[in-house]
Amino acid sequence: MEKLTDYIIQIADNSLILGQRLGDLCGHGPTLETDIALTNISLDLFGQVRSYYQYAAKLMGGDANEDTIAFLRKENEYKNVLLVEQPNTDFAYVITRQFFFDHFHWLLQDKLQQSKDETLAAIAKKSIKEVSYHVRFSSDWMKRLGDGTEESHQRIQQAVNDLWVYTDELFHMTEADQEMLQNGVGVDLSLLKDTYYERIKSVLEEATIEIPESNYFQKGGKKGVHTEHMGFILTEMQYMQRTYPNMTW
Amino acid sequence: MTLPEPYIEDDLREILDGVSDPEIPVLTVLQMGVVRSARLENGKAKVQITPTYSGCPAMDVIGDDIKKALKENGYDAEVELILSPAWSTDWITPAGRTALEKYGIAAPLEADADKEALLGNKRIVKCPQCGSTNTILVSQFGSTACKALFKCEDCLEPFDYFKCLK
Ligand SMILES: [Zn+2]
Numbered sequence: 001m002e003k004l005t006d007y008i009i010q011i012a013d014n015s016l017i018l019g020q021r022l023g024d025l026c027g028h029g030p031t032l033e034t035d036i037a038l039t040n041i042s043l044d045l046f047g048q049v050r051s052y053y054q055y056a057a058k059l060m061g062g063d064a065n066e067d068t069i070a071f072l073r074k075e076n077e078y079k080n081v082l083l084v085e086q087p088n089t090d091f092a093y094v095i096t097r098q099f100f101f102d103h104f105h106w107l108l109q110d111k112l113q114q115s116k117d118e119t120l121a122a123i124a125k126k127s128i129k130e131v132s133y134h135v136r137f138s139s140d141w142m143k144r145l146g147d148g149t150e151e152s153h154q155r156i157q158q159a160v161n162d163l164w165v166y167t168d169e170l171f172h173m174t175e176a177d178q179e180m181l182q183n184g185v186g187v188d189l190s191l192l193k194d195t196y197y198e199r200i201k202s203v204l205e206e207a208t209i210e211i212p213e214s215n216y217f218q219k220g221g222k223k224g225v226h227t228e229h230m231g232f233i234l235t236e237m238q239y240m241q242r243t244y245p246n247m248t249w
Numbered sequence: 250m251t252l253p254e255p256y257i258e259d260d261l262r263e264i265l266d267g268v269s270d271p272e273i274p275v276l277t278v279l280q281m282g283v284v285r286s287a288r289l290e291n292g293k294a295k296v297q298i299t300p301t302y303s304g305c306p307a308m309d310v311i312g313d314d315i316k317k318a319l320k321e322n323g324y325d326a327e328v329e330l331i332l333s334p335a336w337s338t339d340w341i342t343p344a345g346r347t348a349l350e351k352y353g354i355a356a357p358l359e360a361d362a363d364k365e366a367l368l369g370n371k372r373i374v375k376c377p378q379c380g381s382t383n384t385i386l387v388s389q390f391g392s393t394a395c396k397a398l399f400k401c402e403d404c405l406e407p408f409d410y411f412k413c414l415k
Contacts, residue, residue, distance in 0.1 A: 033398065041390070043302075043394055122333035123303075125333060136367065140368070140389075
């Protein structure tokens with residue numbers, strides 16, 4: 001049971017932290033339409049997170065609820081991948097981070113639809129419809145920026161080069177992943193890897209973006225070891241609950 | 250895809266038909282297809298609702314509005330949020346689609362046509378103001394997650410298009 005909650009939280013934390021990052025852009029998007037799009041994606045992710053955390057809280061029992069899980073953990077208790085905590089450097093980074101995550105997210109949800117765990121399967125069946133729109137949005141923008149102006153091309157290439165090192169961690173199997181795979185609840189992430197790189201490479205090619213060749217990858221988030229950005233995200237996100245414990249709207 | 254018909258007890262139908270969607274007030278929660286069942290058990294009303302989108306902020310309000318409406322009609326109510334089967338735009342009733350169009354929101358197309366429209370490949374979304382299909386996509390995401398923003402090139406009005414979700 002404990003591994004199941006670890007598993008649920010590990011999946012949900014990716015959406016929470018990415019959703020928080022996108023939420024920062026509310027009112028700051030480069031155009032009104034992209035601002036609305038990114039915050040809508042953020043809202044989809046938060047909606048999915050709520051379903052996961054509510055389920056995890058039910059399994060944990062006691063005083064746990066979706067808010068304590070979201071707001072009252074310490075940094076090393078968050079198990080999101082390093083990719084999603086990377087900053088909103090510029091629009092190219094925002095789109096590239098989204099693009100790298102969306103394709104993984106879709107493949108994961110696609111497989112989770114067949115999970116032996118009914119709740120996880122139900123959340124996946126619901127989420128994948130939304131994630132399909134995210135994939136389309138971010139892939140479309142990769143092409144527009146890559147095949148756009150000289151400046152947009154140069155910036156998106158830079159973002160791809162910088163964020164590439166965070167893609168491999170998406171497929172790392174934690175103990176929770178291993179155990180959930182064995183009992184038919186989880187997904188074998190290593191089997192998604194080839195399709196993932198095929199799909200993103202095909203979009204990058206169409207976008208005339210060069211595919212990085214580096215074999216060096218960063219990891220740590222799934223074990224709770226985060227980059228320096230994570231502390232800042234949590235400080236802002238947890239501020240209200242830490243300052244006014246148990247406050248509600 | 251076959252549509253699972255929601256089971257709505259006759260005594261509760263009329264009451265639920267008076268509860269509107271907080272974001273699209275011309276539509277009732279029944280026309281929207283978010284009420285999946287409504288039963289009377291020992292004098293207590295048990296209602297199951299399902300979200301359109303996971304992050305739909307209207308769901309909490311819909312649950313409260315349903316409870317309130319039932320209470321006013323003398324029923325104690327319990328509202329449960331269910332995720333499965335996942336909501337689909339096919340669950341918007343024909344009357345609901347008509348109400349959407351009248352309100353100025355283009356009703357969802359079939360999945361394939363929807364994709365073509367949202368990729369900007371084909372001009373097929375009908376302007377709810379003038380009926381022209383000479384319309385262009387402005388943004389894949391509109392005022393809420395369930396809508397995209399379009400503009401009519403004939404009457405020049407912008408409008409929301411309810412995206413297909415299946
Ligand atoms: Zn028109």
